[in-house]
Amino acid sequence: MAAPHDRRILVTSALPYANGHIHLGHLVEYVQTDVFVRFQKLRGHRAIYLCADDTHGTAIMIRARGEGRSERALVAAMREAHLADFDGFQIAFDHYGSTDSDANRRLCDMIWSRLRARGLVVSRDVRQLYDPEAGVFLADRFVKGCCPKCGASDQYGDSCEACGAAYTPADLVEPRSTLSGARPEVRSAEHLFVTLEPLHDFLATWTRSSGAIDPRIANYLAGHFLGEPLRDWDVSRPAPYFGFEIPDAPGHFWYVWFDAPVGYIAATEEWCAARGETLATWWGRGAPNEPPAEIHHFIGKDITYFHTLFWPAMLEAAGLALPTRVRIHGFLTVNGQKMSKSRGTFLLARTYLEHLDPGMLRYFYAAKLSGGIDDVDLDLDEFAAKVNADLVGKVVNLASRTARWLEATGLSAAYPDDGGLFARAAADGAEIAAAYEDCDTARAMRTIMLAADRANAYVDAEQPWKLAKAGPASAARLQDVASVALNLFRQIAVYLAPVLPAFAAQAGALVGGPIRSWDESQRPLTGSPVAPFQPLMKRVEKPHLDALLAAARAEAEREAAARPPTPVPAPAPPPASHSGGPTMTTPPTTGPDSAEPLAAEPLAPECTIDDFTKVDLRVARIVTAEEVPEAKKLLKLTVSFGGDATRTVFAGIKGFHAPESLVGRLVVVVANLAPRQMKFGTSEGMVVAASGAGAPGVYLLSPDSGALPGMRLR
RNA sequence: GGGCCCGUAGCUCAGUGGUUAGAGCAGGGGACUCAUAAUCCCUUGGUCGUGUGUUCGAAUCACACCGGGCCUACCA
Secondary structure, eight states, X not given: OOOTTOOEXXXXXXXXXXXXXXXXXXXXXXXXXXXXXXXXXXXXXXXXXXXXXXXXXXXXXXXXXXXXXXXXXXXXXXHHHHHHHHHHTTOXXXXXEESSSHHHHHHHHHHHHHHHHTTOEEEEEEEEEEETTTXXXXXXXXXXXXXXXXXXXXXXXXXXXXXXXXXXXXXXXXXXXXXXXXXXXXXXXXXXXXXXXXXXXXXXXXXXXXXXXXXXXXXXXXXXXXXXXXXXXXXXXXXXXXXXXXXXXXXXXXXXXXXXXXXXXXXXXXXHHHHTOOTHHHHSOOBTTBOOOEEEEEEEGGGHHIIIIIHHHHHHHHTOOOOSEEEXXXXXXXXXXXXXXXXXXXXXXXXXXXXXXXXXXXXXHHHHXXXXXXXXXXXXXXXXXXXXXXXXXXXXXXXXXXXXXXXXXXXXXSOOOOTTHHHHHHHHHHHHHHHHHTTOHHHHHHHHHHHHXXXXXXXXXXXXXXXXXXXXXXXXXXXXXXXXXXXXXXHHHHHHTXXXXXXXXXXXXXXXXXXXXXXXXXXXXXXXXXXXXOOOOOOOOHHHHHHHHHHHHHHHHHHHHHOOSSOOOOOOOOOGGGGXXXXXXXXXXXXXXXXXXXXXXXXXXXXXXXXXXXXXXXXXXXXXXXXXXXXXXXXXXXXXXXXXXXXXXXXXXXXXXXXXXXXXXXXXXXXXXXXXXXXXXXXXXXXXEEEETTEEEEEEOOOOTTXXXXXXOO
């Protein structure tokens, strides 16, 4: 290890695929990585945390097609969602790129030409199933048919779930494309391969002796891949493919797994460009006066061989720095089982954020992760018990039971005799730091909680509440006791800061200011003012967990309902009895409102007041309302903003509101919406209405009586 | 079928050759009342999966078996 403050540490998490939202399983890795990076920064090292969206490949292409938009539109939308989720969980990337970037294209090109120059690229024809209707080659999972061994129907192209037989898609009986239903044909196409066998010795040595990977993994690789000649790696896909076209092989695109890890470097380059640094500082192999940077990859066990064989092979061939360490973790289970949509345990990041504090999950993961590849189980009862006992009962309690006595006086001017408690916990810092360094956060958390236990015992023994009642004679002693307790509290907050950044900030606001350095755990504070105590964390209660699971289940059901590949028929118009207006369909509510509508449609990402004011909402009066006979859902309305300002608006409320009942009533209109040419005329605005899960219908909004057309909503 | 990991108190785990095996949570009893029914003290609870070895000494090492998990499969 380099001198303590001389380390340059580049850290990555695996790139999330732009085909889906972030869930709690992903977050095991991002939390683990973020904790590691925050720890390194707190220790004063130069650490950067880089990640990116993984955007290319067939799955994205197919999904974009299905949604009737471009791949880039899909990818851009998913990026926003990913970033909002990460932000919610306090995952602090130094840069978050995309594999669909200019930097990535250039770097892929660079690495590719170096592979070419070393003669590692070979070309060969591959016979693959082709969907003549969709016009694409089919990956194994896009083909279904009957198992050639046992005849089971509806099996995927690689293996049979019924009898376990393995085969190739071409072996399937009565194969069909899951994209179009067409019968695939076998076609031959040229593919480009990276031949890895020339790097066999290098990989055998590197996996075994570089220290980058756990010996157990090295053994697995040795047995599984390195015990025989390495197979060539197929890195190209014929058009059409969403990705980068290979410059010296027109019509061929780099396979998504080729350009994905290069995204680590591309993100670094973008980060460097923004700060005037050079890429070689991080991915170069070092110089006499500049040793190479440390590179730490955090990944899940499912992508082990990409990161321990292909990736180092690419880096070696390209003359770039090799990973210092590949950290492999297991999967997440919930209540002891795989996350399951039908059980309601498929928990999306944003669903969690709507119900619970992200810090609690960060702590729970930290308390569970010990650096190994075992799966992590999120048992919700255990989660609640652990978070409540440790964070609320022990740590937060320390401040909440003593801070009030120091609001007036601040901390004692000299650190009082505490029987060696602070010094002991300060000495524990070395062990805690070693555990963090090792990604054994479970050990770190255990050690920290022991300090919290000792601190609470101290408070009990000193009985500051009695000192408080004893009056001025005991004031100095009271201040001393509380000063010790708050110092021990802040010391713990420093140790927990990598895991609980928001909590650490609040602790700093209470006493001592922002926590900037690990060293702050080594010296007690004296004389500092103490702010009024604010609640730092709420206990997890059963209803919170029940609501979370209910929301997850509702989400899964909503998604399942939206999934059928055949176009969903337009909803049939409801019975005419619904058309009398909003009052008829809304029974008075007595008990608590259902959680269903919100659960089914989680809140959108946060926006600013500026975002909101871009939308000009006005009160308007409906002047005319008429049926559009050919339209299934639309009514044609003329609305007035007062005076002679009127607009023609098509509103999707047919069947829920009789036209004649609408004339004269006040509604809310998006007044500055861009005009939209529709089949039946131009719509010059949008009438605001509510709809969602839990009840059918579309509900118009009405202002309180007295509002005038043209008034703005704000 | 093969490989790897795990099996310690009701639960989650620490302890990996050396005094009567530990912690947190849960259970029981008590104290306190400052604190988010939080905290503190005492306490119940384990033939350390089973068996056989190695050793002066085994939860810890070896072998076999039983049970669980992960990975991978007519190739390690």
